[in-house]
Amino acid sequence: MEGAKKDIPMIKKWLNQHHQLYTAATRHPFTLSIRDGSVQLSAFKRWLGQDYIFVRAFVPFVASLLLKAWKESDDDSDIEVILGGVAALNDEISWFKREASKWNVSLSNIVPQKANLEYCRFLESLMSDDVEYTIAVTAFWAIEAVYQESYAHCLADGSKTSEELKETCQRWGNDDFGRYCGSLQDIANRRLEKSPEDIISKAEAIVIRVLEYEVEFWSMSRGEN
Numbered sequence: 298m299e300g301a302k303k304d305i306p307m308i309k310k311w312l313n314q315h316h317q318l319y320t321a322a323t324r325h326p327f328t329l330s331i332r333d334g335s336v337q338l339s340a341f342k343r344w345l346g347q348d349y350i351f352v353r354a355f356v357p358f359v360a361s362l363l364l365k366a367w368k369e370s371d372d373d374s375d376i377e378v379i380l381g382g383v384a385a386l387n388d389e390i391s392w393f394k395r396e397a398s399k400w401n402v403s404l405s406n407i408v409p410q411k412a413n414l415e416y417c418r419f420l421e422s423l424m425s426d427d428v429e430y431t432i433a434v435t436a437f438w439a440i441e442a443v444y445q446e447s448y449a450h451c452l453a454d455g456s457k458t459s460e461e462l463k464e465t466c467q468r469w470g471n472d473d474f475g476r477y478c479g480s481l482q483d484i485a486n487r488r489l490e491k492s493p494e495d496i497i498s499k500a501e502a503i504v505i506r507v508l509e510y511e512v513e514f515w516s517m518s519r520g521e522n
């Protein structure tokens with residue numbers, strides 16, 4: 298039957314193919330320890346300070362993505378979805394400051410650790426004009442999706458997350474953030490569907506690197522690297 302066969306979206310294929318790595322990023326011992334209540338306070342504080350640095354570097358990346366969307370997108374609504382991400386980041390930065398003062402973490406003299414520096418350098422490489430919109434928006438989806446999946450799991454059935462950490466998990470694990478990640482995934486899939494093979498394989502490689510950086514970031518938070 299003509300047109301009856303619906304292709305499987307690209308990201309779904311990748312998540313099946315790279316299931317192990319995706320699980321390593323979204324079910325990491327760090328977030329699993331939040332979920333089972335055993336997380337070390339020192340690890341949580343380390344994550345908090347390091348992620349504040351990451352989020353600050355994330356802002357110019359998202360700004361560059363907005364610019365690419367404006368220049369290259371075939372759909373006006375992409376800009377609105379990404380702008381929603383900017384609004385969330387604005388909120389996140391205020392939240393990090395409040396949360397840091399609650400835990401007595403000083404944000405003014407945090408030394409970025411190796412895994413963080415490398416991840417931030419990778420973000421910076423994606424800001425280049427040479428990186429296509431399709432690649433950058435796919436990376437953006439992957440970065441947001443790991444946090445969404447990881448922290449939603451900390452709130453899901455059977456979790457023993459402590460009351461004081463629930464707000465952190467809510468920040469990325471709430472349903473609105475889930476829908477926003479779904480919209481990013483739809484954008485990425487739509488673009489990938491129309492892309493030539495070389496862009497598709499480049500995007501796949503970038504997703505793999507994002508997942509690897511996320512694993513390293515969680516491990517760093519546990520003091521492991």
Ligand SMILES: Cc1ncc(CO)c(N)n1
Pocket residue numbers: 348351352440441443444511514
């Ligand atoms: C390391 C990292 N990845 C993803 C997000 C999601 O915003 C974040 N805040 N930090």
